[in-house]
Amino acid sequence: MEVIRSNFKDNLNKVYEAIEESDFLAIDGEFSGISDGPSVSALTNGFDTPEERYQKLKKHSMDFLLFQFGLCTFKYDDAEEKYIMKSFNFYIFPKPFNRNSPDVKFVCQSSSIDFLANQGFDFNKVFRNGIPYLNQEEERQLREQYDEKRSQANGAGSLSYLSPSSAKCPVTIPDDQKKFIEKVVEQIEDLLKNEESESLELEPCTGSVSEITYLLKNVFILKERYIVISKVDEEERKRREQQKQAKEQEELNDAVGFSRVVHAIANSGKLVIGHNMLLDVMHTIHQFYCPLPDDLSEFKEVTSCYSFSKLIPFIINNTSLAELEKRLKEVPFSPPKVESAEGFPSYDTASEQLHEAGYDAYITGLCFISMANFLGSFLSPRKNHVSARSKLVEPFFNKLFLMRVMDIPYLNLEGPDLQPKRDHVLHVSFPKEWKTSDLYQLFSAFGNIQVSWIDDTSAFVSLSQPEQVQIAVNTSRYAESYRIQTYAEYVEKKHEEKQAKRKCTEDSWKEMERKRLKTHFTGTSTVGKRSMSPIEEETGSDDMEEGEGQDPENDQTDSCVESLSDGKKRAKKLKKVKTEQAPAGKCSAYAHGFLFCLKVPSSWN
């Protein structure tokens, strides 16, 4: 169902009902762009830490507009053994609702716009008939504006005409307005005397109305384009006041607009499914709740505050959604049984309508059903239907796929993130003329390598054997055009540079110190609330620290190491954490889970 500004209010209850009755929801967003900074390959480097990825997306992707929001609700019909789905495709646009409303500026990226244009995306529908929205701060401000106006009206204008410098004296009427005001006063006096006339319509006036309100005690004023003055008794006055308040409330609701749907999703506590969902979640919070917080741990707090974290699991996949959907129809998966609810149009998966957000949300939901049911095949007896509430699905909750990160499959909204060993990774800097082939050439002696570009003049290169890392560094000692260092050295240097920057001036340094302490404090309070890893506490604001004294033998076969220490003392703590927070076993289980979503082994074909 297509929802635009003109039919939004009429269908809002239908949306609420669909969310309320559903077993799970699937969402998808279309944006006016992806990255206003580095190229997408630099934006999604294979060795980003979750914090780095968060920072990059926050910095380079939040100025775009989420202008189409797809919501598909799925409700299981036990008798018929099939899902009933309702799909909504919302067009979103921050249309200013009056002169004081926020005049949002958003960025468009030509390549994204061109891509959507080729898919037949209807920009006219967005810009002419998109549903407006407000974030929470804007909503609060608007509510205040209404409250203020109301209290002014109730106080019979006692505030509006007072200037700060002349607290209690009456307003001076400018010479050129005197005649007009005198005439109005005369008219009003006539109105009050004359028992037959009920109201008086004033001529349009350009000046402030405060001079006029000042003259009135027991008459009621409607401020529109024309001023109408009516005589009213107390009861009529109250009735009108209530009418006005109801109208204001409706105006407020209209302005909050699409945010009401997002609030309903968040408050429903339902499972929300998404495909490559990190950007969608960040954008949804940024656009409809509040500006994104400065760092990842605060972001995790926010997702929990807005009861988002309780409901976001993940579907992960680094191939396209279309391919995933196709794949999940084949053995060993089975095509899900889904039908549109009555009165809702059905999508035809045979004729692709991809990149309409509503359709993408629908496909995402289908994929989830196939994958969840697949989990049931490992049970004995085999279970054909696995509900969204099943324990089998729970391990996948609150984990957002990190697209193109090689060794950290997901961002964990519920606690600390995985910290892989990167002892097989080198950081290489080189002249900007170099291409990937030059790096292959340079490392040709080391067998297979993987290259992850950082920018024009640097890249991470991962070797297949960690023992060769030091050899590579040593052989490059005297090279002039390029420079090789270990990942650990790179991280340390970056950290030092950060420190040096802080030392720039004494003043700013002191302020930074104060901030650091504050961060630490916040961090501590966090533990209690969300049981973060103590390691994260220990290292404070250093979100990545790799040890010199680290034992390369330790956990060599396990790719999911929880944290890295720089000394034996820490290593000990680390072990404790691992048992408590993410034991190797559980970690592997995750990895297995990811594998099944990430890539279907070719042997299954």
Add this chain to the structure above:
Amino acid sequence: MEVIRSNFKDNLNKVYEAIEESDFLAIDGEFSGISDGPSVSALTNGFDTPEERYQKLKKHSMDFLLFQFGLCTFKYDDAEEKYIMKSFNFYIFPKPFNRNSPDVKFVCQSSSIDFLANQGFDFNKVFRNGIPYLNQEEERQLREQYDEKRSQANGAGSLSYLSPSSAKCPVTIPDDQKKFIEKVVEQIEDLLKNEESESLELEPCTGSVSEITYLLKNVFILKERYIVISKVDEEERKRREQQKQAKEQEELNDAVGFSRVVHAIANSGKLVIGHNMLLDVMHTIHQFYCPLPDDLSEFKEVTSCYSFSKLIPFIINNTSLAELEKRLKEVPFSPPKVESAEGFPSYDTASEQLHEAGYDAYITGLCFISMANFLGSFLSPRKNHVSARSKLVEPFFNKLFLMRVMDIPYLNLEGPDLQPKRDHVLHVSFPKEWKTSDLYQLFSAFGNIQVSWIDDTSAFVSLSQPEQVQIAVNTSRYAESYRIQTYAEYVEKKHEEKQAKRKCTEDSWKEMERKRLKTHFTGTSTVGKRSMSPIEEETGSDDMEEGEGQDPENDQTDSCVESLSDGKKRAKKLKKVKTEQAPAGKCSAYAHGFLFCLKVPSSWN
């Protein structure tokens, strides 16, 4: 005529022809926004200097997209005594033409988009079928890319597979590609041996083609999605090479796209008319030529370099274009006689189609004809038709209307700008709660005032009598919530702050000094070329300096004072400049010219 991507090439010659044969051109642009910074009222303060206005527009208005460009050409038919017009409405969009092309990001302002949406603007046409463009630097880079590719192809791939670190040794073929390469080599050897087969189509390969080109000496390769290897003799090879070059040239032309129309306008030397044209000119240069220069004087240079300044006059008006057009049909003006050329659709001015750029350009042209003809009514004998080439129109050349500036009617592209006395102006700062009415209240003793908001907490207030300025300053000496200073004090303080900023660190200071010297040098060289005012030289980088020792009697009745001095010595020089550059008489003539365009006296009704 509507011109979009799909019919652009077919109609380009028609556009060129229309420009070439015309007597004058009118242009208009539609943008995705106006200001990404302060409110429009702060963006266009009544006491902006031309430099300040330029800086504000450059900073806050250049990230928007000019996405519709209207061009209307007018040719006078002497026999029929009427104009023949051809109107073009171009849709513009920076569609990326390949993976290496610039991926332009542009800002949209909700209020502007909403405004255009309400006018029925077709965003789908822009985004799906807009004509691409390149600025001069992008065009140069693309040309270089083609040249490089060509020289690589001519050198039979001798460059493409060499990495900087292994200058002359052959490329190492990765293990996993060896089989594929060996097979290709075999196939090529077969092709060369076999006299019957002429070409060979390779299987799609993901690896670099450089390894393959390395193996080939006398075969010709077409690099497309599939690699086709053909045997060719020298003649065939040349023919293909030429074919390829022609194709490349066409691709290049397609990419330069709409910029070709702008070049044709600039190179035609024709008179170009615009309405409130400063933003259009700045945007046109920024989008289709080069990023705007740092300061106004350089901007003036650029407009002259691109032969723009020779052709931009102005139509000024602070009311809307629609009202202007209506007004210019009435006495003492006469409605211009204009007809569409054959094959060109005509616009109906009765049914408003405003804010389609092509229509707005048409209306702008009509206004110009009415106004130019009106100038003929002052001649004796009276002249009914005044051509765009007439001496009567010349005084209005190269002057861009400064919207909402109170005392500087235009920005002069040909030389130094007018520098009005502002001895009746006060700078007031106050708490952010203050409204305009508070300022009226504060200055109620001083008669009529004019308020020009700068930001939330400051404004310029102009008094009707300059003598009252000092009284106002004195009476406010002990005020706590607000602060009043003269305009001269304000400018001086601002200048001091700039200097203080420069002193921030010694290093940056030294660099600034170097820059200052450089500026001065550029300034000097400018005089020779463009005969700038010596005063501008004297004051160096201080684009606004108001004197303490200034004689208030001097030029009191003349609102267009060329420059302001801070001492008798300068005042003397100043007088000399005035005589040379902009004598009071000429200045008044301008003022008169403006009055007639700016506001039609009501006595004419």
